Amino acid sequence: MMDAASVALQFVENVRTAASCDGGTSNTLNVVFDNSEWKAQANAAVRLSNLLTHWFMINGSGADMTDELLFAMTRTTIEIETLAFGSAIAFEPGLYRNMDKFCAYSFHTGNTTIKSHDISVEYDYFPSEWYLGCKQKFLNNTNVLKDNVTLRLSGYNSNGTKVHKIPVTFPEPRMEYDDGFWTRPYFDCGGGDIWMITFNSPVLAVLNSSLTFAGVATVDIALNILDIDQCDATSDAKKIALNVFRGTHHCKPSSTCVPKTGLGFRRGTYQCTCRPGYYFPNASSSTKAFSGFDVEDAYAAWVMNGSAEYFNYYDCLPCPEGCETCTDSTPCLADWNWVIRSVLLAVVVMMLVCVHFIALLVTKHQKRTIIKSASPMFLLIICLGGIVITISGILEFPKVTHEICIARVWFQHLGFVLIYGPLLLKNWRIAVVFNVSDGKPKAVTDNLVLQKLGMVVTPVVIYLVVWTVLSSPEIQMAHTAQGLKYYMCQENWMDYGIIVAECVFLIWGVVLSYQIRNVISTFNESKLVAWTIYNTIFMKNFLMIIRAFMIGSIDPDVLYLMYVLELQIPVTCTFGILFGPKIHFLRTANRNTVHPAPANSTMANFGIRERRQSGRSSRDTDDISGTVNGARSGFVSRIENRSG
Numbered sequence: 001m002m003d004a005a006s007v008a009l010q011f012v013e014n015v016r017t018a019a020s021c022d023g024g025t026s027n028t029l030n031v032v033f034d035n036s037e038w039k040a041q042a043n044a045a046v047r048l049s050n051l052l053t054h055w056f057m058i059n060g061s062g063a064d065m066t067d068e069l070l071f072a073m074t075r076t077t078i079e080i081e082t083l084a085f086g087s088a089i090a091f092e093p094g095l096y097r098n099m100d101k102f103c104a105y106s107f108h109t110g111n112t113t114i115k116s117h118d119i120s121v122e123y124d125y126f127p128s129e130w131y132l133g134c135k136q137k138f139l140n141n142t143n144v145l146k147d148n149v150t151l152r153l154s155g156y157n158s159n160g161t162k163v164h165k166i167p168v169t170f171p172e173p174r175m176e177y178d179d180g181f182w183t184r185p186y187f188d189c190g191g192g193d194i195w196m197i198t199f200n201s202p203v204l205a206v207l208n209s210s211l212t213f214a215g216v217a218t219v220d221i222a223l224n225i226l227d228i229d230q231c232d233a234t235s236d237a238k239k240i241a242l243n244v245f246r247g248t249h250h251c252k253p254s255s256t257c258v259p260k261t262g263l264g265f266r267r268g269t270y271q272c273t274c275r276p277g278y279y280f281p282n283a284s285s286s287t288k289a290f291s292g293f294d295v296e297d298a299y300a301a302w303v304m305n306g307s308a309e310y311f312n313y314y315d316c317l318p319c320p321e322g323c324e325t326c327t328d329s330t331p332c333l334a335d336w337n338w339v340i341r342s343v344l345l346a347v348v349v350m351m352l353v354c355v356h357f358i359a360l361l362v363t364k365h366q367k368r369t370i371i372k373s374a375s376p377m378f379l380l381i382i383c384l385g386g387i388v389i390t391i392s393g394i395l396e397f398p399k400v401t402h403e404i405c406i407a408r409v410w411f412q413h414l415g416f417v418l419i420y421g422p423l424l425l426k427n428w429r430i431a432v433v434f435n436v437s438d439g440k441p442k443a444v445t446d447n448l449v450l451q452k453l454g455m456v457v458t459p460v461v462i463y464l465v466v467w468t469v470l471s472s473p474e475i476q477m478a479h480t481a482q483g484l485k486y487y488m489c490q491e492n493w494m495d496y497g498i499i500v501a502e503c504v505f506l507i508w509g510v511v512l513s514y515q516i517r518n519v520i521s522t523f524n525e526s527k528l529v530a531w532t533i534y535n536t537i538f539m540k541n542f543l544m545i546i547r548a549f550m551i552g553s554i555d556p557d558v559l560y561l562m563y564v565l566e567l568q569i570p571v572t573c574t575f576g577i578l579f580g581p582k583i584h585f586l587r588t589a590n591r592n593t594v595h596p597a598p599a600n601s602t603m604a605n606f607g608i609r610e611r612r613q614s615g616r617s618s619r620d621t622d623d624i625s626g627t628v629n630g631a632r633s634g635f636v637s638r639i640e641n642r643s644g
Helices: 004-017 035-059 067-080 129-139 241-245 292-305 338-364 376-395 402-434 446-471 493-515 522-550 556-588 607-612 618-643
Strands: 024-028 084-091 102-108 114-118 146-151 154-156 162-164 168-173 186-189 195-207 210-222 255-259 270-274 289-291 475-479 485-489
Touching (some): 035 084, 035 195, 067 084, 067 102, 067 114, 129 195, 289 292, 338 376, 376 446, 402 485, 402 522, 485 556, 493 522
Antiparallel strands (some): 024 186, 084 102, 102 114, 154 162, 186 195, 195 210
């Protein structure tokens, strides 16, 4: 159901397109304007009515008036007030030269000519809104403002000398703006043949010693020179009389209403221009906007007869993804090479499968010497870290979202600490065991190492929680060398902070590796751990630096390749160096064969201590004890020789 303003606009259009009109002012719009904008023009009618009232108060009737005088008054009114289209003086029956009706009306014809005539010849104005409404308002007004006027005329005495006559004092009624009456907008058919609104001020006279309504003085405001603004009101919009039509446009949500000026009092004086993020579908059109006239006609056709044109047309098309503004469907986002990305994703998935396989292998062979000497629990924690960090590579594959950016950070850094925490603590245990001065080994159990690992993981978790709450990673728009856009997770100072912390952690691992460089272990476990640390601290940071400098000039497929390459360092390289020899040994060695360590080597971990407590034969226990004592003696003697 249309509101009053929309109904009024439809009526305006119907009148505009009608072949002819009936004489009079019956074509009325049921809307109320804010007429204060035309108060200056309305006051011209107030002054004219007061002038006529004064005439009646002095002369008692309009018998001495002439048509020429009244026409001159109306012409003068519209000559002074340039926005006034016409002016009228209409009287009650019998008050003007005993005529039943008389209405002097002057109006602009549009070519600097003013036409004056008595419209009562072909038009009965008494029942019209402009006349009857003003009359009824006066009759309901019980408080008429009056001025006490002292009139002192002049004349000539018997000697021919000009002198003042005796002053006369009398009350004189006076109309003000608020005493007048505004009509609703109407089409003045047969008069000016335009849409107008009329202000009417009462003319008063004293009849039978009683102040009575004698007629009206009017001024017409031509609405055809005004533009109907149907666009939405804004906070800084100027207050105008026709604001009643604000918000009645029918632009689609993909477009915005822009008013057009100079088109006059008619429906559709606006354009529907595409909003940012949309483009005009007709690329060859010189005007990239929908005409408000066409939009209104299509909407009216849908309301009246169900035409589907309004819904099938007049929509701006959404810009391709990533385009803030656009003029056509040219893409702004870089296309993904699905073949390359699928191959890279397959590599990441294969890595994930391999890590699971290694974890199963460790679980299956956890009692074999080569696995047990490396502590199966810590090997499984390293495998868990590999699984976690590999999942971050899978998260890099799809289109990034805020949730993916957060999850990616968690998986990357938790995976890192779960891989390198056990590795560095294994070397730390070796350094503690063999860094003795009294010849007695220090007891560093797996439980103690596990506690130390918890002390390493806990700050990382706390950091990630704080990061997620205070400064979680957002999505940013990156650009290729060709200017195409793509989405990526933004890196902020929290990223760089944890990267620096990881580098410091790895540097500590380098220091530990240097301290135990002369320790020779069965299966070279400590040496393998050292190599993984060296490889990570140099290669991973090298790839990160390259990626940082390439952002802004690479496409998303190359960026994903860089992420996958960075993933090879903690997973493929680290797991290859650490687990490769173990897998090779398990495949080639006899499962029932025990391989004692050389006399000058050591099992650089507490898998040895666990075998002493596992209930094996005394022969195995003696062999292991001899190994540790021999290794410690050789290590201490080397330190003493070096210090001497």
